[in-house]
Amino acid sequence: MSLSRDVDSRTDVDDVRRAAGGDTAAFERLYRAQVGRIHSLARRMVGEEDADDATQEIFIRAWNKLDTFRGDAAFGTWLHRLGINFLLGWRTSRGRDRERLRQNEVALDTAPARRSDAALRLDFESAIGRLPDGAREVFVLHDIEGFKHREIARMLGVTEGTTKAQLHRARMALRQYLER
Numbered sequence: 437m438s439l440s441r442d443v444d445s446r447t448d449v450d451d452v453r454r455a456a457g458g459d460t461a462a463f464e465r466l467y468r469a470q471v472g473r474i475h476s477l478a479r480r481m482v483g484e485e486d487a488d489d490a491t492q493e494i495f496i497r498a499w500n501k502l503d504t505f506r507g508d509a510a511f512g513t514w515l516h517r518l519g520i521n522f523l524l525g526w527r528t529s530r531g532r533d534r535e536r537l538r539q540n541e542v543a544l545d546t547a548p549a550r551r552s553d554a555a556l557r558l559d560f561e562s563a564i565g566r567l568p569d570g571a572r573e574v575f576v577l578h579d580i581e582g583f584k585h586r587e588i589a590r591m592l593g594v595t596e597g598t599t600k601a602q603l604h605r606a607r608m609a610l611r612q613y614l615e616r
Contacts, residue, residue, distance in 0.1 A: 448511040456502035463502075467495055470512055474519050480576040481523040483565050490526055494519045520581070524573070524591055563613040567606050574599050575606035 454462035474494055479487035498515055505514050564572060577583045589596045
């Protein structure tokens with residue numbers, strides 16, 4: 437670990453301790469250092485339209501749970517995991533059914549595709565946003581965040597086979613979207 441990273445880690449631990457004691461300036465420093473990463477995660481997991489609200493909720497939860505941060509890992513790692521746990525329950529808390537994870541292949545086949553037009557460019561983030569919720573969650577957790585199928589299955593309460601099937605479907609849909 438570099439000296440700079442050691443200093444950043446100590447600063448984070450100090451800021452967490454201060455923020456847990458009510459120091460809002462310390463929490464603001466933590467927020468500013470992590471908001472980009474958390475918002476990006478939220479945008480990929482729940483979509484652009486809910487990303488701002490989800491990001492705000494994650495930081496509210498972090499503020500309320502600062503006293504549970506033990507410092508075993510970096511604050512950013514702790515916050516990221518808290519964010520993933522929150523986002524996995526986001527749809528459920530919004531009244532959406534977890535059954536979307538188990539959607540059949542027809543859902544991807546019938547998803548509206550953007551028309552092919554040279555002037556209209558489809559970027560990767562937009563393509564991810566077009567995936568059905570379950571496929572998007574598995575794709576983001578596996579291919580972007582680096583979790584293993586076993587971990588994803590445990591987080592989502594499904595089998596590893598389901599996560600593998602959803603990842604395959606997500607990749608095929610992305611390929612189809614990006615080739616148009």
